[in-house]
Amino acid sequence: MTTRRGQTSAESRELILTAAAELFAAKGYRQTTFADVAERSGISRGSIPWHFGSKEGLLLAVLERSVDLLNASLDDPPEQGADLGLDRVTKGLEALFAQPTTKLFVTLLVEALEPDSPIHDRYVAIHDTLRGHCKRWLDRFAPSAGPSTEALAVAIVGAGIGIHLQWLVAPDRVDIGQSLAALRALVAGIH
Known part of the structure; x- marks a missing residue:
């Protein structure tokens, strides 16, 4: 049986995580203070x-929650024999980069690269x-000749991260929708 106090604590924790994720995505980890989150x-x-022990504990909790949300929101590829139209497959790949967590992951990437970063292992998992x-997704349609699906996945994820990084730096100069559509067209070209 959940007590009202336990429910209030869980609600407070969720509000803090949501606020921190938004602020970390907008300002970065270092520039965000507890006062900002409050x-x-x-x-x-x-x-x-x-709730979190420290600012680093809050950051780790935000990343863990974001990975859980990402995993829950991604569709599995269609089963063998299902309609595997290339358009459906490339839209599935594009959906990887349309997640609300993407901006957070890209913003915090630099922090993950620093020596002794507490979030390095989380980024490996992401x-x-x-x-x-x-x-x-690629295993459902990629041809057997040419690059492996592992290599293609690395290239596609790298391109998606790069597109988002450029958009974060200069949102007035990078049309993220058109750029992701271009990536989708490139993926379609490997078929």
Whole structure:
């Protein structure tokens, strides 16, 4: 039986995670303070370390939640014998990069590259997830000749990350929709 206090605590935790994810995506980890998270979430500043221990603990919880949301939102490839139209497959790949978590993952990427980063291993797992999902889609239609689906998955995920990175740096100069459509056309060209 869930108590009202336990429910309130879970709701507060969720509000804090949502606010922190938005702020980390917009400002980065270093530039975001507990005060920022408290203001955005409507939860007292003192509650944040109570739930997460430290700012690093909050960051790790945000990434863990984001990976869980990403995994839950990605469709599995169609079964063998199902309609495997190339358009359906390339749209599935494009969906990888349309997730709300993508901006957060790209914004925090630089922090993951720093020596002794507490999020390095999380990024290894995020990239494994993206490549694995991409590979499952590619395995449904990729020709047997040419690059392996593993190599194609690395290239596609790298291109998707690069597109988002360019868009974050200069959103007025990069049309993310057109760029993802171009990536989709390139993937369709390997068939």
